[in-house]
């Protein structure tokens with residue numbers, strides 16, 4: 001694999017190590033102890049185990065780096081310059097149901113800029129990664145976004161709403177509005193990180209979703225950008241900068257996709 005930077009290498013090694021137990025756990029998914037973390041949001045022991053290995057490996061290399069994680073919160077908060085951003089399993093519901101569409105998502109951010117990231121599906125053995133200025137890769141192959149330039153014939157994915165969402169109607173209205181423009185039905189695969197990676201490699205032409213967390217998308221963002229795609233956040237929640245609504249695309253259909261998102265924002 002064409003990994004250049006020490007940070008990317010640390011992420012790769014951490015994911016490789018964590019993938020071993022994750023693959024085992026996926027095989028035994030029925031026996032996993034599942035506890036409820038809130039409506040529509042489950043956390044499994046595999047999530048915690050994977051995150052523990054990832055954090056141990058990442059912090060072994062750089063013990064002082066801030067680490068933003070889904071399960072353990074924010075570690076080393078005082079370090080504002082360098083951050084690991086970790087989602088141990090993005091696509092937990094797929095994982096829990098034996099659907100091999102989930103991934104570890106790990107990014108490194110320096111001075112508020114994501115400089116490298118990896119989205120690693122241990123079951124399909126697809127490793128998407130990118131380092132700033134070096135392009136994006138799927139395993140050994142350079143990837144590029146699609147060349148589709150009209151929204152109508154594009155393949156678009158989304159996700160949500162979460163069960164406890166306060167903007168369910170807005171999300172459904174937006175879904176209907178966008179689906180009315182498209183020739184093909186909207187996809188919902190259930191892993192924001194993999195959806196971004198799928199836009200990056202041209203499987204999807206675009207993806208948008210509200211109410212995501214930063215760890216769902218951080219690694220996917222740099223992979224998409226380095227593959228020639230474009231993404232932005234819309235109607236940001238200033239009260240919680242880790243929450244985000246994202247629009248991602250091959251860049252050619254971006255304006256058109258964005259123009260069909262609903263403007264009203266309900267808090």
Ligand code: IPD
Pocket residue numbers: 087089090091092093159160162189190191192193211212216
């Ligand atoms: C979820 C996935 C899913 C998205 C949810 C996220 P998780 O992350 O990214 O695609 O629709 O909003 O919470 O819980 O599987 O890590």
Ligand code: CA
Pocket residue numbers: 087089090091215216
């Ligand atoms: Ca996630």
Ligand code: CA
Pocket residue numbers: 047070087088089090091092
């Ligand atoms: Ca997760």
